[in-house]
Amino acid sequence: MTRPTDISPLTRVVARLDRASLGDVDPGIVPTRFPSIDRAIGGGFRRGDLVVVGGDDSAGCSALSLAMALRVSPRALFLTGEMHAERAYERALAMAAKVSLESLRLGAVTEEERATLATAAVTLRDRAPVIETITSGTLDAIDHAVEATPDASLVLVDSLECLLDRDSGRDEALGFAVLSLKRLAMRRNVALLLTTHLPQLDRLRHDRRPRLTDFGLGGAIGTHADLVLGLYREELYETDHGVSGAAELLLLKHRDGAKGYVDLYFDNRYSRFEDVLEE
Numbered sequence: 289m290t291r292p293t294d295i296s297p298l299t300r301v302v303a304r305l306d307r308a309s310l311g312d313v314d315p316g317i318v319p320t321r322f323p324s325i326d327r328a329i330g331g332g333f334r335r336g337d338l339v340v341v342g343g344d345d346s347a348g349c350s351a352l353s354l355a356m357a358l359r360v361s362p363r364a365l366f367l368t369g370e371m372h373a374e375r376a377y378e379r380a381l382a383m384a385a386k387v388s389l390e391s392l393r394l395g396a397v398t399e400e401e402r403a404t405l406a407t408a409a410v411t412l413r414d415r416a417p418v419i420e421t422i423t424s425g426t427l428d429a430i431d432h433a434v435e436a437t438p439d440a441s442l443v444l445v446d447s448l449e450c451l452l453d454r455d456s457g458r459d460e461a462l463g464f465a466v467l468s469l470k471r472l473a474m475r476r477n478v479a480l481l482l483t484t485h486l487p488q489l490d491r492l493r494h495d496r497r498p499r500l501t502d503f504g505l506g507g508a509i510g511t512h513a514d515l516v517l518g519l520y521r522e523e524l525y526e527t528d529h530g531v532s533g534a535a536e537l538l539l540l541k542h543r544d545g546a547k548g549y550v551d552l553y554f555d556n557r558y559s560r561f562e563d564v565l566e567e
Contacts, residue, residue, distance in 0.1 A: 318441045318479045321359035322563045324550040328539060329515060333442065333479035337543075338470040340448075340509050342484045342498055343519030344491070348535070349483040351559045352519060352552075353444045354380060356481065357417035365440040367433055369422040369450025376419045377412075383560045384408040417444075425453045427468050434476050441478060445469065448484040463508030470512045484509070486518075496525055500540045516541035521554060535561065 319332035326332050333339055343349045350370060357364040358380055368376055382389040385408035387401045397405065418437050422429055422445075430451075434443055445451075451465045452458060466482070473480035486502040498518025503509040509516060518538040522531045535552040539545075551564045 318360060320356050321361075322356070322550075322552075322561075323565045324552070324563050325537065328545075328548055328550050329542065330545055333481070333515070334544070335441065335477050335479055336474045337479055337514035338466070338473050338512060339479065339481040339515040339517065340466075340484060340503070340513040341481060341517045341519060341537075342486050342503055342509075343521075344486060344489055344496070344498075344524060346524060347519045347521055348554055348559070348561065349519055350446050351379070351383075351554075352537075352561050353446055353481055353483050354417075355383060355561045357419075357442070357444050358384060358412075360417075360442045361415065362439050362441060363415060363437075364417040364442040364444060365433060365437045366417045366419045366444045366446070367422050367430060368419065368446045369425070370446055371421070373419045373421050377416070379559060380412060380416060380419075381405060381408055382558050384412055386555075386558050386560065388557050389559060422450055425451055427451065427465060427472070430469070431472055431476075434472065434478060442481065443473075443476075443478045444481045444483075446483045448482055459505050463505045466505065466508045467512050470514075482513075491525075496520070497536065497538060498540065510541060513541060514543040515539070 314331065316335050317332045318335065319326050341349050341353060354366060354376065357366045366376065378392065379389060382392050385404045387397060387405055391397050391401070418440065420433055430445060434440065448462055448465060452461055454461055469480055469482055484503065486498055488504040489496065489498065489502040497520045500510045500516060518540050520536045520538060522534055533553050533555060535554045537550040537552055539547045539549065553562045553564055555562065
């Protein structure tokens, strides 16, 4: 009997094309379930790829990554160095139920909202991402978490800066972390999404949409990532232009396709991103 490992890579590519022509789902693709994003990147993230999402402070990179974690199937693995797991689940519940995060925390919800929250909680128990807090700041901790969640097709790390384990040589250390995460994605055969800040962003320039050079780190992200996305919300800078909620996700690097952008909507009440193509 021929083992899968005996099949050449070219044969596997042709077989995948044949399956796609028949409408079969490609197991190597992990759809984000955001229609506009999936259409722009060829159906979804690819296993083995490193995806980096960066934006200015308060742009919502963490919220967007959590929103993707809530949509993908099977369950995603969400690793955060920004908050305790309970707080992340709290945000997820507010997003899913469309209930104000502040009201949820204070317990000041209406009876209708309470019923909605209960329904969302039941749904999340069945398909919520596995959420763990990163406290050690080491890549080994991420590798162990991925190993312990073998059914995860998408791993989200929020954020790159939480992996800094020393004060000196910051750019060198974070640049090596980017390379290590790319290797981990290939070794574990998962799509890995990494959020990061933009240390080189010039907030005084006219167009503050993210650029590849804004990610800094000596170009490590532009070199090692397969897909680099820049999140931009004009209302962070121009509050009187009638752009409340408008968001752009720019494809700054796309190893397998063209650059471009996707329009999203951010509802600040629930810290929730939505696709403008969705009803």
